[in-house]
Amino acid sequence: xxxxxxxxxxxxxxxxxxxxxxxxxxxxxxxxxxxxxxxxxxxxxxxxxxxxxxxxxxxxxxxxxxxxxxxxxxxxxxxxxxxxxxxxxxxxxxxxxxxxxxxxxxxxxxxxxxxxxxxxxxxxxxxxxxxxxxxxxxxxxxxxx
Amino acid sequence: xxxxxxxxxxxxxxxxxxxxxxxxxxxxxxxxxxxxxxxxxxxxxxxxxxxxxxxxxxxxxxxxxxxxxxxxxxxxxxxxxxxxxxxxxxxxxxxxxxxxxxxxxxxxxxxxxxxxxxxxxxxxxxxxxxxxxxxxxxxxxxxxx
DNA sequence: AACAATCACTATCAATTTGATAGTAATAAA
DNA sequence: TTTATTACTATCAAATTGATAGTGATTGTT
Numbered sequence: 224x225x226x227x228x229x230x231x232x233x234x235x236x237x238x239x240x241x242x243x244x245x246x247x248x249x250x251x252x253x254x255x256x257x258x259x260x261x262x263x264x265x266x267x268x269x270x271x272x273x274x275x276x277x278x279x280x281x282x283x284x285x286x287x288x289x290x291x292x293x294x295x296x297x298x299x300x301x302x303x304x305x306x307x308x309x310x311x312x313x314x315x316x317x318x319x320x321x322x323x324x325x326x327x328x329x330x331x332x333x334x335x336x337x338x339x340x341x342x343x344x345x346x347x348x349x350x351x352x353x354x355x356x357x358x359x360x361x362x363x364x365x366x367x368x
Numbered sequence: 369x370x371x372x373x374x375x376x377x378x379x380x381x382x383x384x385x386x387x388x389x390x391x392x393x394x395x396x397x398x399x400x401x402x403x404x405x406x407x408x409x410x411x412x413x414x415x416x417x418x419x420x421x422x423x424x425x426x427x428x429x430x431x432x433x434x435x436x437x438x439x440x441x442x443x444x445x446x447x448x449x450x451x452x453x454x455x456x457x458x459x460x461x462x463x464x465x466x467x468x469x470x471x472x473x474x475x476x477x478x479x480x481x482x483x484x485x486x487x488x489x490x491x492x493x494x495x496x497x498x499x500x501x502x503x504x505x506x507x508x509x510x511x512x513x
Numbered sequence: 514a515a516c517a518a519t520c521a522c523t524a525t526c527a528a529t530t531t532g533a534t535a536g537t538a539a540t541a542a543a
Numbered sequence: 544t545t546t547a548t549t550a551c552t553a554t555c556a557a558a559t560t561g562a563t564a565g566t567g568a569t570t571g572t573t
Contacts, residue, residue: 230413233468234396234461240472244387244560251379261521268375272561277522299520299569308471315467316379318460323378326453327385389531406550417532422551444540444549 240286241312245271245279247319250288250305250312254350257357259302304358313347385431386457390416390424392464395433395450395457399495402502404447439507449503458492
């Protein structure tokens with residue numbers, strides 16, 4: 224991770240990593256919908272172009288936001304997973320979702336992300352735990368054979 | 369505010385408004401540093417070009433994130449103020465700041481935004497209240513004459 | 514074993530956006 | 544009355560985006 228940030232401000236630097244139209248949507252798909260593959264990201268409503276998706280995935284890997292792996296026994300699919308610090312973006316994503324739900328309600332589907340009426344902190348911890356559990360249950364470790 | 373959002377997802381729609389390199393930095397300057405004028409935004413560390421700043425201010429106005437006014441007795445300066453829904457972006461900005469401070473610490477100045485060690489909710493309410501108070505104390509209403 | 518389908522991309526290229534710099538008009542200060 | 548300041552707009556090259564097509568490796572089907 225090289226330092227080509229615009230300034231020393233933590234907000235500006237964070238936006239240098241995730242402050243674009245697409246990066247947080249990829250994280251959203253991973254965190255809330257447990258998507259893991261190129262194909263799954265491509266299938267989202269927002270219709271990201273493959274060239275953009277490819278470049279964003281590379282960028283996110285370079286900033287340690289996601290990792291790229293292959294499952295044992297599947298040489299075709301690449302599996303993208305969130306790093307710890309990406310999982311800590313949950314609170315930002317939940318806040319963004321709450322804000323959008325509140326102020327852009329007219330333009331959005333209701334209940335797009337389930338349980339938004341619950342307590343914020345409960346939502347956040349639930350989302351994080353679900354993701355972590357999913358990863359544990361999904362990944363087949365080499366020494367399982 | 370026209371509906372040219374990419375999808376019905378509240379996260380995607382919110383990012384359609386503030387998901388770029390500059391918009392949240394303008395809100396940051398207004399919210400945390402109480403900046404109000406074109407010149408003040410231009411003077412930030414991140415060196416926004418005047419053409420970009422101009423287009424972003426217009427965009428933010430069109431989405432009701434900020435308003436543009438003139439002070440009575442000052443025909444030169446334009447005063448930009450945050451709308452209510454922009455003030456409600458505080459929690460997102462504080463979360464972004466906390467995340468950047470935690471995970472990008474090596475690249476950032478320490479204590480860039482004061483009081484980050486306090487409770488999140490206290491920080492948020494303090495920031496909001498300070499901004500609101502500042503606006504009340506700064507603006508000269510026409511009927512003050 | 515042969516063929517088709519799927520997956521994860523890369524390539525291409527026009528269109529849009531960015532960003533650096535210079536310039537302008539209106540207001541205010543000296 | 545000249546000078547400075549403010550808030551922009553204009554220009555234009557460079558970078559990025561986004562739509563579409565194509566490729567190579569793997570996997571499924573007959």
